Amino acid sequence: MSSILSTYGRFPLTLVQGQGTRVQDDQGRSYLDFCSGIAVCSLGHSPKVLVDAISQQAATLIHCCNLYHIPQQEELARCIVEEHVKLPGKVFFSNSGAESNDGLIKSARRFGHARPQADGTPRYEVVSFLKSFHGRTLGGINATGQDKVKEGFDPMLPGFRHVPFNDLEALEAAIQSSTAAILLEPIQGEGGVHVATPEFLRGVKALCEKHDLLLLLDEVQTGFGRCGDPMAWREIVPELAPDGISWAKGLGGGFPIGAFWLSDRLIDGDQPLSSLMGPGSHGTTYGGSPLACAAALAVLREIQTLNLIENVRAREAQIRETVASWNHPLITDVRGVGLLLGIGLDTTKMQVPEGKLPAIYLSAELISHGLLAPPAGPETLRLLPPLNVSEDEVAEALEIVRTTLDSLKN
Ligand SMILES: *Cc1c(COP(=O)(O)O)cnc(C)c1O
Numbered sequence: 001m002s003s004i005l006s007t008y009g010r011f012p013l014t015l016v017q018g019q020g021t022r023v024q025d026d027q028g029r030s031y032l033d034f035c036s037g038i039a040v041c042s043l044g045h046s047p048k049v050l051v052d053a054i055s056q057q058a059a060t061l062i063h064c065c066n067l068y069h070i071p072q073q074e075e076l077a078r079c080i081v082e083e084h085v086k087l088p089g090k091v092f093f094s095n096s097g098a099e100s101n102d103g104l105i106k107s108a109r110r111f112g113h114a115r116p117q118a119d120g121t122p123r124y125e126v127v128s129f130l131k132s133f134h135g136r137t138l139g140g141i142n143a144t145g146q147d148k149v150k151e152g153f154d155p156m157l158p159g160f161r162h163v164p165f166n167d168l169e170a171l172e173a174a175i176q177s178s179t180a181a182i183l184l185e186p187i188q189g190e191g192g193v194h195v196a197t198p199e200f201l202r203g204v205k206a207l208c209e210k211h212d213l214l215l216l217l218d219e220v221q222t223g224f225g226r227c228g229d230p231m232a233w234r235e236i237v238p239e240l241a242p243d244g245i246s247w248a249k250g251l252g253g254g255f256p257i258g259a260f261w262l263s264d265r266l267i268d269g270d271q272p273l274s275s276l277m278g279p280g281s282h283g284t285t286y287g288g289s290p291l292a293c294a295a296a297l298a299v300l301r302e303i304q305t306l307n308l309i310e311n312v313r314a315r316e317a318q319i320r321e322t323v324a325s326w327n328h329p330l331i332t333d334v335r336g337v338g339l340l341l342g343i344g345l346d347t348t349k350m351q352v353p354e355g356k357l358p359a360i361y362l363s364a365e366l367i368s369h370g371l372l373a374p375p376a377g378p379e380t381l382r383l384l385p386p387l388n389v390s391e392d393e394v395a396e397a398l399e400i401v402r403t404t405l406d407s408l409k410n
Pocket residue numbers: 095096097098099101133134135136185189190218219220221248249
C-alpha cells in the first residue's frame with residue numbers, strides 16, 4: 001500500500017538509472033526514452049556538463065534565498081534575455097511551469113490596474129484557449145481550457161475566459177472592457193499537440209495592440225530548443241514581440257526551475273511593463289537558487305555549444321519522412337514543431353481493450369517493446385526525445401512505434 005496520494009494513474013514501470021537517451025528499470029530492462037520526463041531532460045539523462053555543474057555548485061553554495069544577491073541568477077537572467085529572448089525585458093525565477101504562469105497572470109492583473117477601464121475599474125480578465133494546459137495551481141487550472149483539471153475544484157476564480165484555438169473571430173468576440181491579457185501556448189502540448197498558425201499568432205498580436213492587451217506566451221513545454229529556436233514562437237512568426245513569457249520543463253534539464261519574463265516596453269510615458277512587478281509584488285523562497293541557476297546555465301550553454309537547434313530540425317525531418325513513408329493506416333497525421341511532435345491516431349482502426357484510452361494503451365504497449373513515449377490527449381502519441389538524440393536512436397524508436405502499431409491493427 002503506497003503512502004503517496006493517488007493523483008496519478010501510473011504506468012507499471014520503475015526507472016532507476018539513465019544515460020543519454022536510455023533508461024533502465026528495476027528489473028534491468030533498458031528503454032529508449034522519448035518522454036524525457038515530459039520534455040524536461042533536454043540533454044538526456046545525467047549529461048556530464050549538468051552533473052558537473054550541479055556537483056560543483058552543490059559543493060560551493062546550494063541555497064541562499066532572494067534576500068541577497070545571487071550571481072548565478074544574474075548571469076542566467078542575462079543569458080535568457082540577451083541570447084535567447086533577444087528583446088529587452090526582465091526575468092523572475094520560480095520552480096515550476098504553473099508557478100511561472102501564476103506570475104504572468106499576476107502581472108496581467110497589475111497591468112489591468114495600471115491601465116484600467118474608461119471608468120477607472122481595473123481590468124483583470126485573461127483569455128486563454130480550449131485544450132490549453134497551464135499547470136495545476138489554482139491560477140493554472142483557471143487558465144487551462146480543459147474541464148478535467150477543474151473537476152471538483154469550483155468555484156473557479158473570476159477573470160478567466162476560454163475560446164477555441166486558432167479562431168480569431170471567437171477571440172475577438174471574447175474580448176471585453178475588463179480583458180487585460182491573452183495567454184497561449186505557441187504549440188499546445190498536453191492538449192494534443194496543436195500548432196498555432198502564423199495568421200492566428202499575427203492576428204492575436206494585432207488584437208492585443210488594438211485593445212491594449214498583454215500577449216503572454218506559455219513556453220513551459222516549447223521553450224529553449226524543444227521546437228528548434230529557443231523561443232518556439234520564432235519558429236511560427238519570427239517578428240512576434242510578446243509582452244510576457246513563461247518557462248520551466250527543459251530549462252533545467254531535470255533540475256527543477258521555472259522562469260517568467262516581462263518586456264521592458266513602455267506602457268505609460270516612461271514606465272516599462274516589467275516595472276509593474278516591483279519590490280514586494282512577488283516572491284519565492286526557493287526560486288532562482290544558486291544551484292538551480294547553475295544547472296540551467298549549464299543546460300543553455302550546452303544547447304548552444306552543441307548547436308542542438310540543428311539536430312532538433314534534422315531529427316524532426318527524419319521523423320516526418322520516416323513516418324510518412326509508412327503510409328500507416330493507424331496514423332492520421334504528424335503535428336508539432338521540432339522535437340515536440342504528436343502522431344495522430346485513427347482509433348477506429350485500432351484494437352483497444354474496453355475502457356482504455358487509445359493513446360494511453362499505445363504508450364503502455366510501447367513500454368513493453370522498449371520505448372517510452374507519453375500520450376497527449378486521448379488520440380495522440382507524443383514524441384519528446386532529448387534534443388541531442390541521435391539519428392540511430394530515432395530510427396530505432398520509430399521502428400518500435402511501427403511494429404507496435406502493426407500489432408494493434410484490427
Ligand atoms: C507542463 C506544463 C505546465 C505546468 O508545468 P509544471 O512544472 O508541471 O507546473 C504549464 N504549461 C505548459 C504548457 C506545460 O506543458
